[in-house]
Structures are given as C-alpha cells and as structure tokens.
Amino acid sequence: MNQHSVALLLLSTPCKYDKPVPQKLYSIALQKSNFETPTKTVTMTTVQYSQYAHLMKDNVDKTKMFLDMDQSKAYADSRPSYTDEMFKTIADYCKETNPDLNLAVDVGCGPGMSTIGFAKYFKKVIGVDVSETQVACAPKDVPNCEFKVGYSDKLPFIKSGTVDLFCSGESFNLMPQKETFAEADRVLKPGGSIAIFGYDVPVADNAEVQACIQKFGIKIFQFYPKETAQLLDRFSNLQLPYPGWIRNDEIKLTMKYTVKQYADFMKSTWALRAYREAHPDEDFLGDLTKELNEALERSGGATDYTVTWNLFLLMAHKPKN
C-alpha cells in the first residue's frame, strides 16, 4: 500500500446512502493492491478515500462529538492504545533538542490512550479533552498522569514556556489548527517538540472479515465530519509550524478484536451515532454482529481476528531562539 494514501477495501454492492454515491467510487474498487500485515499479505481494493470528502457532513461542531457516556466507554474499551515503539520514537525525538522530559501535554486525549504511553518517558503528562465523558473514562491510576476538560487552543492552566512535548493523537483534524499551534508555541519551551499522530483505516487479516468491516464502514462514511478526510489522508498536506519537521509512516499497530469489541469500535465513532439518528429503524450493530459472526464461521470458526493500522507521525522542534 502507498504509505501516503488511504486504503479501504470496497465491496461492489451499493449500500443505502442519503446522498448519491458517485459511480467512480465503485469503479475505483476494482483496483487491487497488497497490504502487509505482520502475519500475511492481504490483497485488497483501495480507494483514495479523502477525495470523497464532499460526501461527508459539513458544519459539525467537533467539540460536541463525544457527549454520550456509552460512546466514550466504547471508545475506551475498543480503541487502540498505540505502541511503545511510537511513544519511544516521540520521546527520543524530543531529546534531540531538549534533554528534559518533564512535561508532556496531549490535547484531544479522549479516554487517555494517546496519553498514558508517555508516562514511562515523561515526569508528568497532562491529557486535555473538550469532552467530559471522554475525560471521565480516562484511567485514574497512573500517578504521573492528570486529565483535564479543556480546549486545545486555550490552556490557561499551563504556564508559558514549560512544556517539553505538545501532542495530539487522532484528533488534530477536529481542532482549530492555527490557534492550537499558537497555543502550543506559547506553552512549549524553546527546543520543545510537537507531535501529531494517528491512524487511518483498519485492515483485518481475514478476507471475509475485512469485506464485512468494509461494508459496514462505508455505510457510515458520509456521516463523518468533513474534517475526517484530513485524517484519512494521513495529514499529507499539513505543515507543522517549525522548520525541519519530519514525518514517520513506518510504525504499525495491531490489535486483536472479538466481534463484541469491533461492535464497540464502531459504537465509539460519532458517525455511527449520526447514522443511527438518521436510520432509527435499522439495527446497525445487531446486523454487524450477525454478519461478523458469520464471516468468522465461514473462515474457520475463530473467535477473534487481528486488525492492523499504519500509524503516521509528524514531529517538529520549536527553535531554541
């Protein structure tokens, strides 16, 4: 798979859409490519998903996407917690220009999966999220981690020039970016660092399961906020605010999923909440559960499967003067 493009397996059978889906979306589905997972090569059909951003929702208030405790619990239970390789790569990058790893601030931290991996490397880590339910689901037993409700671009509880790492995982697309970078510049020490990271579309190591995941994934595609396209495009057009910034697309993330955990993964998305409001008579999660169980049955009766993402990581050092 091209590391800078977003890949998604598409079924050729159309799903129910509120807006017409261009025929092109389906014809692109005919292009086959290989996706490397740690255990095998999956042949899949790819699409440059982000070019269909015009199908996604306009004018979504991104600060109100996580208002529901069930959705936040599902997020905490089913989303990946990244890898130590990623947290170490970021900590090592920080040390290039600043030996202190005193304070990391993770904005858009959700229930903390992008935050707590830094606790091993930094003396103190603060996770900040605009959603009270997301913060309520963050762990409370990591002594050097603290979670706060707040905005990425307004961090009055953080003194200027005190932060060694300012980061955002799977969330920068939802934020006011210019203002968030300005706030990062205020709180960062000279020589401190910024890291923007995340993942795009998951790929399962089981063709039957992959087809099912993709079928249900595309059903809710147009219910994502338009800004999701930037994430699906791995921030390929984002410029970090300091010279000499770098990107890393080499780190993979794998996670085993049961059917229940995958249903939770879907439930953790704002898009599914919006889809269910638009289709109140449809049992999306019931149908997904049934079809995923059937897919596992057809492919040998396993009770779980492995999903892989390619992480992306953009990093910059704030100049010392």
Ligand SMILES: C[S@@+](CC[C@H](N)C(=O)[O-])C[C@H]1O[C@@H](n2cnc3c(N)ncnc32)[C@H](O)[C@@H]1O
């Ligand atoms: C997809 S979640 C990412 C959670 C976690 N960082 C992860 O890596 O899984 C995006 C989070 O960004 C938060 N968010 C959106 N806009 C925000 C803003 N302006 N300031 C702080 N958090 C924000 C949302 O509430 C949500 O919890």
